[in-house]
Amino acid sequence: MTFNLPTDHLLLGSCDYPEHVPQDRWAPYAAQQRALGLSYVRLAEFAWSRLEPAPGQYEWAWLDEAVETSAAQGLKVVLCTPTATPPAWLVRAHPEMLAYDAQGRVREFGSRRHYDFASPVYREHSRRITRALAERYGQHPAVAGWQTDNEFGCHATSRSYGGASAGRFPEWLREKYGTLDALNDAWGNVFWSMEYSDWAQVRPPNLTVTEPNPSHLLDYARFASGLIAEFQAEQVTLLRELSPGRFITHNFMIFESGFDHYEVARGLDFASWDNYPTGMLEFFAPPGVNEALKTRYARTGHPDLVGFNHDLYRGVVGRGVWAVGKDSTPQPTAHSPQPGFWVMEQQCGPVNWAPYNALPAPGATALWTAQAWAHGADTVSYFRWRAATMAQEVMHSGLLRHDETPSPGHAEVGALDQTQFPLGPVPAKVALLHDYESLWLYDAQPHAAGLSYWAQTVTYYSALRSLGADVAVVHADADLSGYAVVVAPAVTLVGPERAARWAAAMEGGAHLVCGPRTAFRTPGGGTWEGGQFGPLSDLLGARLSLYDSLRPGLTQGVSGLGASFEAHTWAESYRPLGAQVLATYAGGPLNGEAAVIRRGQATVIGAHSEALIGAVLAEVLTTAGVPVTPLPEGVRLSRRAGQVLVQNWNPEPTEWNGRMLPPVSFQVLPEADHA
Amino acid sequence: MTFNLPTDHLLLGSCDYPEHVPQDRWAPYAAQQRALGLSYVRLAEFAWSRLEPAPGQYEWAWLDEAVETSAAQGLKVVLCTPTATPPAWLVRAHPEMLAYDAQGRVREFGSRRHYDFASPVYREHSRRITRALAERYGQHPAVAGWQTDNEFGCHATSRSYGGASAGRFPEWLREKYGTLDALNDAWGNVFWSMEYSDWAQVRPPNLTVTEPNPSHLLDYARFASGLIAEFQAEQVTLLRELSPGRFITHNFMIFESGFDHYEVARGLDFASWDNYPTGMLEFFAPPGVNEALKTRYARTGHPDLVGFNHDLYRGVVGRGVWAVGKDSTPQPTAHSPQPGFWVMEQQCGPVNWAPYNALPAPGATALWTAQAWAHGADTVSYFRWRAATMAQEVMHSGLLRHDETPSPGHAEVGALDQTQFPLGPVPAKVALLHDYESLWLYDAQPHAAGLSYWAQTVTYYSALRSLGADVAVVHADADLSGYAVVVAPAVTLVGPERAARWAAAMEGGAHLVCGPRTAFRTPGGGTWEGGQFGPLSDLLGARLSLYDSLRPGLTQGVSGLGASFEAHTWAESYRPLGAQVLATYAGGPLNGEAAVIRRGQATVIGAHSEALIGAVLAEVLTTAGVPVTPLPEGVRLSRRAGQVLVQNWNPEPTEWNGRMLPPVSFQVLPEADHA
Amino acid sequence: MTFNLPTDHLLLGSCDYPEHVPQDRWAPYAAQQRALGLSYVRLAEFAWSRLEPAPGQYEWAWLDEAVETSAAQGLKVVLCTPTATPPAWLVRAHPEMLAYDAQGRVREFGSRRHYDFASPVYREHSRRITRALAERYGQHPAVAGWQTDNEFGCHATSRSYGGASAGRFPEWLREKYGTLDALNDAWGNVFWSMEYSDWAQVRPPNLTVTEPNPSHLLDYARFASGLIAEFQAEQVTLLRELSPGRFITHNFMIFESGFDHYEVARGLDFASWDNYPTGMLEFFAPPGVNEALKTRYARTGHPDLVGFNHDLYRGVVGRGVWAVGKDSTPQPTAHSPQPGFWVMEQQCGPVNWAPYNALPAPGATALWTAQAWAHGADTVSYFRWRAATMAQEVMHSGLLRHDETPSPGHAEVGALDQTQFPLGPVPAKVALLHDYESLWLYDAQPHAAGLSYWAQTVTYYSALRSLGADVAVVHADADLSGYAVVVAPAVTLVGPERAARWAAAMEGGAHLVCGPRTAFRTPGGGTWEGGQFGPLSDLLGARLSLYDSLRPGLTQGVSGLGASFEAHTWAESYRPLGAQVLATYAGGPLNGEAAVIRRGQATVIGAHSEALIGAVLAEVLTTAGVPVTPLPEGVRLSRRAGQVLVQNWNPEPTEWNGRMLPPVSFQVLPEADHA
Ligand SMILES: [Zn+2]
Ligand SMILES: [Zn+2]
Ligand SMILES: [Zn+2]
Known part of the structure; x- marks a missing residue:
């Protein structure tokens, strides 16, 4: 496989949206990306309305130019299927493709992820735009791989409670259970006389007078998860056919719970995820993470919340799922001896979507990158190149500020020595x-x-x-x-x-x-x-x-x-x-x-x-026989490829093992030195 | 009347759902119930889909067997009209029977209480299933009495804000007021120009731009309360006709506010209620019960919240309502000299429906039983015999655990000396x-x-x-x-x-x-x-x-x-x-x-x-001239039939009147000794 | 202009609803108002159903009588267009005139403000009732001026998210932008592929899957604000034509954010606002006003929250807006040398609409009146004359209690020396x-x-x-x-x-x-x-x-x-x-x-x-060169017409400038004395 950059260490990238800026910025941006030491650039993530401004009318010129501009700098391109943002002309022509929320309301056009995975018409258009894009760019030498859609499940979009999903659920049940007796028995529907006598009687488990049957919920979750897997598989099939030798991944979300990631990751080459440590702590922290902890780690996020997601996504494509008889085999990426993972979107400044969005501590962007590597990441790609000057994410940071000056995160990325981060296995026992x-x-x-x-x-x-x-x-x-x-x-x-x-x-x-x-x-x-x-x-x-x-x-x-x-x-x-x-x-x-x-x-x-x-x-x-090293609050060790990453996530210097660790810092040491 | 068990002391029972377990468990369960000292078993509460799996197709065999199995052990049976859970075939054939919530959404099938009391078609089916059940079992010698439906109003189901109820409200107003002038005057509709010029203009008082007229709310509450009374009266009429000599009751809910219990209880022989002291404290406590109090009494509930409900339901069928010229006379139960009440569902382990569901303190089940008696209960029936292994209430406890071993509550029930609890009046002044x-x-x-x-x-x-x-x-x-x-x-x-x-x-x-x-x-x-x-x-x-x-x-x-x-x-x-x-x-x-x-x-x-x-x-x-005995926190006295029940609800030993009361305990003393 | 009372000092009034009380109370009330020193009475605010009980059937007799009764006491009348409360017959005949909330639900009849500003049929009826009223009373010698509608925006009514508003929004956009390219560009719709290819694709910015584009929100706010201005302008045009020489105002709300008050106030003679200091603190205080502050000022409200609203509304009709080339000129009121403002509804006892509704401190009604004057008010009109005995505001206070006895606020108003409050400019630098x-x-x-x-x-x-x-x-x-x-x-x-x-x-x-x-x-x-x-x-x-x-x-x-x-x-x-x-x-x-x-x-x-x-x-x-006088907590100075109002809003005596200010009190001093 030639599409990946041969390497023995961590590579870096960024998420860029050339369609958001004047074209005269494209070449300078690509040159700056390369100068910063980036290897990858992710493009076209939400660009459906620019790629196909009217039904069947494709506009490739701008993306041709964008890809070439990146390629000219030696950057490899990760292309996205733009299916997370179906354009207005499609939605208004086929309003039945929209999803319903748990309150029974149609989830409207005007932001993103406005579709029901079960919608046949939407699925047809998803295949069509994927095929068109893959035909155009699938064998472009600069194209290293693909991201499907974006952040499945984000904004509670895993399940639709009406429309196409509601219509298909009874079919799914019939396939699973064969008979209504089997369904009623499996769910214990005798309880509260919830027994069905016709498949068509079954609805999604929302708007019930009091809580629905947990078995009903469980099967609806399985059904919805299967729809996402099926949806993605259609894209994967097309991409495998039309873009041979390129990797396919998806950027999963922090603590996303709406679908079975092992099922949905099946067929991908590796998983990616979007790592926003401060927003994660403020917005996604599970119950039990108290306010004091949120304040203490407000500028770095909590090491274990982040680490858990790394270790989770490292495993969703891997022996975990393949070892139990599922119908595919893992396809290790070119530059990693085991199925690794990518951080597809890495926070490098404040986010915009939590109740409070603190500035990261000095050193945090570097620390996050090092941690990602130590937990098995093969590539870390920063979100986003330049802060957007329009629309929903105008308050979100990037490697460049609104005024195109480099942000503090930019400086930290530039100071990284990528060779400090060798690839290799994570030796978890x-x-x-x-x-x-x-x-x-x-x-x-x-x-x-x-x-x-x-x-x-x-x-x-x-x-x-x-x-x-x-x-x-x-x-x-x-x-x-x-x-x-x-x-x-x-x-x-x-x-x-x-x-x-x-x-x-x-x-x-x-x-x-x-x-x-x-x-x-x-x-x-x-x-x-x-x-x-x-x-x-x-x-x-x-x-x-x-x-x-x-x-x-x-x-x-x-x-x-x-x-x-x-x-x-x-x-x-x-x-x-x-x-x-x-x-x-x-x-x-x-x-x-x-x-x-x-x-x-x-x-x-x-x-x-x-x-x-x-x-x-x-x-x-x-x-x-697993070595135990009790660590002080905020200090963490992670091992990879013979190295140990010593991390201090505390906002103050912390003594450990006889040395004083500066606040929000890391050191890479040979594992042997450490014991 | 021969259907009740002649007794001069408190009797016990349990709520059982034979349809939830394999048939080979029925006989052993009945034998164990009898061995535990239970006299009553409540059956068929939510069993409509098993009694009538398809329109007009009745299946009696299983309930025949269940009743006989109980009877063979000398248990008396309380049968329920299963109308709280209309089956899917009925709901899907007549979706117009569903209720609307205050947000204007249809309240869907998939749990329980999914009906509008005003729906003519639902009412017709309620009468039909009640008649069929009463014809089958109304004169069975083991059948002691009837429970109508289950927990009217639970899950905010007293009022529907659309459909059949909305359609009937204007009629009800016309009957009450005669003229629109009278209505407008009574409500003060001149305020904010809310005057009606046609009966059909009046809607339920929901989704108004700001708060609705309190007079509008008040009449809607009266209207909805009347519907519940009317609904139940139809069942009562049929049961009186087809099941002579049996008692009729309803199991009311903790602090339920959605209807006038005096109006709805009219026509019953006595009231019952469902007593869940820990869930009550956590979930139903009125504002003013602070967190410290909730923590202190987390394992027993608060004595006065429980006691209030006892004293309330003792009075809803009784001289309170009959003395003011209502159209019926009380029918004392066979074994009580005054209209008493039942605890139809008595907590005997953790509940499952509050934010937190603590284990009851050792002794709490016995204390709750004793308190119920002292406040006038004639029978206490534990919910439920065995913890359910399926569906919504899988986390709820019973006298038997999921694995059929006896729970701590079971042991406390078994240790009770029922003769300690004589029947007789509560001497409240x-x-x-x-x-x-x-x-x-x-x-x-x-x-x-x-x-x-x-x-x-x-x-x-x-x-x-x-x-x-x-x-x-x-x-x-x-x-x-x-x-x-x-x-x-x-x-x-x-x-x-x-x-x-x-x-x-x-x-x-x-x-x-x-x-x-x-x-x-x-x-x-x-x-x-x-x-x-x-x-x-x-x-x-x-x-x-x-x-x-x-x-x-x-x-x-x-x-x-x-x-x-x-x-x-x-x-x-x-x-x-x-x-x-x-x-x-x-x-x-x-x-x-x-x-x-x-x-x-x-x-x-x-x-x-x-x-x-x-x-x-x-x-x-x-x-x-009413004796005043200031009591320490958590200590309570309740008198009945010449006895005084001394209760300590505190989690620690408490001194009172020169003696040390163990935590969560009671003593029955002759009243003369105490004074 | 002869319709206003010539004066050189603050005048007082009250809001009265004769239609709420028996007619035999009208004459005594008017006499008592005059005796209390009031000059104005506001009438007919929500009286549409009494003025036009059936389509086109006007009933003037009662209002004729009410106006005459006031006039007979020398009171000047402020009449209201009753359009905040369209009657049932109109709403039920034209349900399409109702607004939609942000959750997509129709906002129903049954309280007030139940209309969509964009509804053509509602607008037609608004013009019709305004014309009828203005024809009847426009030149009545006792009529001093007009209030349009009531509290635009109250109860989140500035924007409707469906129906007529949704239908008209695309037209508004087309007029503003001309081309879809211009719209897409202005909003940055390329972000997330939100580009429109047809005007009809655009909806209000609600029910989107995640947050809508802020540019979409901004234009929807502008659009909705314009509708309110347009709606009011229709009434203003009619009133100018039919009621020459009378003032026209609107009573704006505390911290109302749903529309551009400068735009909506254009065409009015002066602004009014409704001043409820304690409810404001409890209900409308911006984030940052903490619980301790809310408790401290529970009985007076916070001086700066109130003062800010005064200073805001003094400026919405004034050189602020006129100086920047807008299409009208200010029309100073008769008794004020500059465009001043009115407090149209002044709290004089507890309100009823906050979570807690404290009794005002003794002296608070007088203090509020004095502060209003010092910040530029020309008239303060108390809400309401007598506490309502029916409907939504039954818990709200008035100058008379429910039983017609004078309230503490009444006594404070009676004790005011109005000549202490000369008119004149507020000398803000x-x-x-x-x-x-x-x-x-x-x-x-x-x-x-x-x-x-x-x-x-x-x-x-x-x-x-x-x-x-x-x-x-x-x-x-x-x-x-x-x-x-x-x-x-x-x-x-x-x-x-x-x-x-x-x-x-x-x-x-x-x-x-x-x-x-x-x-x-x-x-x-x-x-x-x-x-x-x-x-x-x-x-x-x-x-x-x-x-x-x-x-x-x-x-x-x-x-x-x-x-x-x-x-x-x-x-x-x-x-x-x-x-x-x-x-x-x-x-x-x-x-x-x-x-x-x-x-x-x-x-x-x-x-x-x-x-x-x-x-x-x-x-x-x-x-x-602006004098700085650091003030203790709760003490405030406000200057007008050569006087300085020294205020103590604290619940305790406070020392300032060598003197002890009693709690909740004021003094008017010549500015020169104070320095
Ligand atoms: Zn993304
Ligand atoms: Zn029950
Ligand atoms: Zn008003």
Whole structure:
């Protein structure tokens, strides 16, 4: 494959929109990009109305020129299918292509992502513009690869609650279940007489008088996820045919929950994601991230929220999903020995979409870039080249300011030594299991307002990172061979196959640590007739006793591992049936019941307590031979390709390991030096 | 009447859903229920789709079997009309039966309570399924009685703002007012030119540009309440005809405000209600119950919120409503000398529907049962037998857990000595007046965000309970003979008849205590031309001077009764015209004005101050010869049938009357010993 | 002109609704009004259904009688066009006249303001009823003038998002832009492919998937504002023709933002506004007014929130707008030497529409009246004569209570010596620039949740008032001659003409002080290609460097003017290109950058810090020769006609200038005495 830049280190790029500026700026911009050390430029992301201003009337000249201008500077181009922004002429000709929100309202033209994935007419036009673009540029020597659409799911667009989606849902159910009896049985529709006697009776699960059946929600989420996968696959098929040898990726969003990323990433060469650390903390932080933490990290974002997304997207195309018998094989990118990932949009100044949009700390753009590399990124592409002077994102920053002067982020990018960041594998010995179906079920019935699937998952992730461990976020059905420790923080849906897979990993020597609610739910969306832990009961040697939902101010003591802890928000207890009890509840309605249990190499933590989780994980990692390095607040280590990246995310200098780390800074050290 | 179990003590039951579990569980469950000491089982609550899976195709076999299985164990059955969950085939055939929410959206199929009470086609099917069920089981020897529908008003379903209800509202108005002039006059429609010139111009009071006319709201509430009464009456008529000798009840909801419970309860044998103390505190607590209180009582609920609902539902079928000339007579249940009530659904573990759903404290299930008895319950029926393994309530507890093992609540129920709880009257000497029309008017224009009708009413109730008094909550138009003290905390609507009835009670020797806003509003929804207290002005010997709405942090001093007090949220002052002044305001814009006034045996408290209210009530109770026993926080006394129930709702041991009460505990003592 | 009362001092009036009370009250009320010292009575505000109970059937008798009754007491009458409340017969005959809210719902009949300004049929009826009323009363000797409609924009009624408005918007755009290319270019629609290829494709900017284009919002705001102006102009034309010699005004609302008041006020003789100080503080206070401040001033409102509205409405008809070439000339009222204003509705007791509605402090009604005079009011008219006994405003106070006894406000009005309040000019030497287009753009993209256009503007206003300065709020394009200091707190939209006008003012000797975001946006709604300060860059001698959005708890130090300051919420820095740096940022990402700059007599303050703003303004005022009198919290000075009004808004006595000011009090002193 020749389209990629051969390299042994991290490459950089930026997102540019030549159509937003006068043409006399194009050549200088390309030259400046090259001078800054950028290798890639992403083009045409939302340019449908410029590429096809009227039905079937294509205008290629400007994009020809833009591509050539970039190529002339030696830049490689990432082209986008512009399908996130269907033009007005298409929408007004086919208003039935619009989606409905959960309140039953049509989601109108006038911004972006205004389409229903199920709309046949929209899909036809999506294929048409993709084909036209791919025919025009698919084999252009400067074109390195493709981004499909933009940020699936952003602005709650994963699901439409009417129109085309509503019309197709019954068909999907019929294909899945075959008979109405099977559907009614799987959903438990006997409860509240929700049984259907005709496929056409089924609607999306919105506007119900009170909450809908979680099984209804779960299947609607699966259905909608499948539509996105199907939509993208149509583009991928065309791009594979018309643009051979180029990579195909999609830029996923921070903590996006509306679809199964493993399913949608299938068929891509690698995943990309859009990394906005400060906005993420302000806007997307899960419950449990309090105001004090948001203020402390306002200028950098939180290292573990960012790191989690890196480790997640590194794994969505990879052995995680391919190892479980899905119908494709991974296609490693040219310059990475394993399926890596890109940061397609990297914040390099303030964002514009959070309630508050702080200036990043000096050093933050460099730190974010280094962290992305250490977590496995092969390319980091900054958003955007120049701050827009019009429309919705006028307050958003870029590498150039509105007046074309370089921003502080520009200076930090220019100062980076890219050779400091060699490519190579991330040596994670800890797998953190993740599963969108568990997420949907968990969040459908959180039972305690202060927790969510992401909140619980990130708590375990953060505990691991605080211990200096590298983590691979992998699908709950992934091949787990090679991991010393497997952590399932919130995998509430566990069926027999998944249970068998985990058991096999343990037979292979892995230690397993489960959080509360593990294996509480069935694939149908109910609970096991035999109760939690369902098919894991023998492995874990216990059953659920009680779960407690703790409002702020209400806590539950825990004693064990030689210490005392305080659980908040959630506490569940177990009846050991073979397991030993490592910690018990002290006081309250759970007094004396088991809080942490272990059978063999499997441990379950029932209490939500950061300190307890950290203590148990430290003990398990040590036993499993994974080095434990307790880190101060805000200090993080990440390893890649024989190097270790030492990071200080604190706004003040922080002592670590005998040296003083400057605020918001990093160092790349040979791993051997560090131990 | 032979259908009830002859008894002289409290009986227990549970709510079971055999259709939710495999048939091989039915017989063991029934045997276990009997072994636990249960006498009743409630069946078929939401089973319409199983009873009639297709139009007119009835399936009785399974319910026959379920009833027989229960009967074989000596259990008596309470059957439910399944009309809260019309099946999909009915809804899709007649979508016009669906209700509209206040935002103008159709409330869709997919959960429960998806119907408009005014829908003729739905009403026809409600009668049909009720008749079919009553014909099948109405005279079955095991069938003790009937529950109509389920929890009228739950999920804000009392009122539909479109469709059938909107269509019928103008007719209802025409019947009530006769002429448009009368309507316009009653509502004061001249204000803002809202006068109607055709009946068809009138809509429900939603989606108006700014707030609608409170008179419009008031009549819409009355109209909707009447529809519910009419709907239920159709079922009652059929059940009376086809199931002679069986009781008919309905399970009302916690603090439900959407209809007049006195009107809807008419025709029932007794009221039931669904008692979920922890969810009530977390979700239904009126404004004024602060976070600290919610945390303190998170595992028991608050004694007075629960007690108030008991005392309210004990009174909705009873002399309260029958004594004022309504068209029926009470039908005492077989085993109670006075119209008592049931707790049809009693929490016995965590609920699933509040933001946080704490585990009840050890002892809470037993305490709740004992309290229910002491407040007049004849039967307490636990919800539910086994925790559901499917659908919306999968997180809700039962007497059995998901895995069929007994829950802590099960153990507490099993340990109860039912003979400790003899039946007999509740000897309340204090009547607390309650009126849904006042509630609607108060909450239409609260004027101070921190107060509401329930909040003000419960403040007075709680003050009385803190003084050790038993309280009867009775309709504001009830026969008040026999009560030593009558308290009207928030009866803002007082017309001449009501005023005369209160005056008569005072002539009969009762003391009257009124809270702020008493007699401020007219039956039409306006205020009196002559100002507050309208028709009570002579009796109370004063008129309103000023009312003050106090934001958090703004308070108003009060001096009187030998002490100083601090009012918050609300303060109103009076111009005495014959009354004496017991307390005056000190400082602020009300400085020197009357805060508490008295004429003869009538006292009015204008300031919202828990301490002041307690002081005035203590003084009035003492004068009226009602024993006053000031109780520590969390300790409560309730008397029934010669016994006194001493309760400690605190999470810690509490000293009272020389003895140490264990946390969350009760004792039944002969009343003579206590005094 | 003979219709006005010749006077040299403030006059008083009240708003009365004879149609709300029995006719036998009319004569006594009129007599009492006169006895209280009132000169004006406002009638018929919402009386359409009484004036025209059926289509074309006018009923004048009652209003004839009401006018005569007032006239008989020597009162002058202000009549209202009743168009804020179209009657049911009109709405039901023409439902297409109703407006749509931003959620896409029809805004229903049942309260007030239920119409779309663009509706042709509604407009026709508005002209018809206006003509009929004007023909009947236009030349009645007691009729002094007219109020059009009531409170344009109240209840978010400035814009309709469907129906007639949606239909007309494309036409408006075509008239403005001529070609779609021009529209697409002006809005920057290339961003996100939002380009239109047909005028009919354009909708209102609501229900978009994510935020709409700010240029789209800006033009929709302009369009809607123009509709209101057009609507009112039709009434004004008729009234001028049929009621010669009478004044025409409109009663504007507190901080109303939905339309350009300068545009809508054009053609009026003077502006009026409705002054409810306590409700304003509780309900309309901009972000930044914290809870402690709301509690402190709960019984008076905040002096500067009230004062700002006075100074704003004094200026909306005046040289501000007329001086810039608009198509009319001001028509001074008979009794004022300059275009003054009226307080058409003055609070005189508690309001009913805020979450909390406190009783005003004793003295507050008098203080509000005095302040209104000192800020330029010629007449203050109390709302309302008697508290309503029916409908939506039953909880609102009046000069008479519900029972017709005089309220505390009545007593305060009666005690006023009107001759203490001579008419004459307000001698403001400081102009504060205001611009609705800047407001719309600012609030479309606030970027920091704690700020808004009003919040930033009022911060500067309050700083000026704290320094004892009198302020004229004038349009950003006003003739600025005669002002010593011109302050542009938040004029974010600055085009070349505006820039030139400001430069001219400075050439004329004025000092200019700009707040952050000044000249950041273009008239099209984007930012300047050359960046902030666009056309002001040379004048100010700098360009924007960075802006920072500071969440609560995050602050930014500033050093300069011999002191240290702390910025919160917003901080922007500049690159000086000729300007000198008066203060620099200390610490954080802006460390060392310019926070306050000056070139010549122009100063820019980039940091949001009350103390810094106060310090800079004090320095500039002093330099400019405007006397500075630092005032204690809650004390204010306002000058008019040679007098100075010393006000104490504090709830406690406050020492000032060697004397002790009683709480909530005022004194009128000859300005000379005060110095
Ligand atoms: Zn993007
Ligand atoms: Zn129920
Ligand atoms: Zn008005």
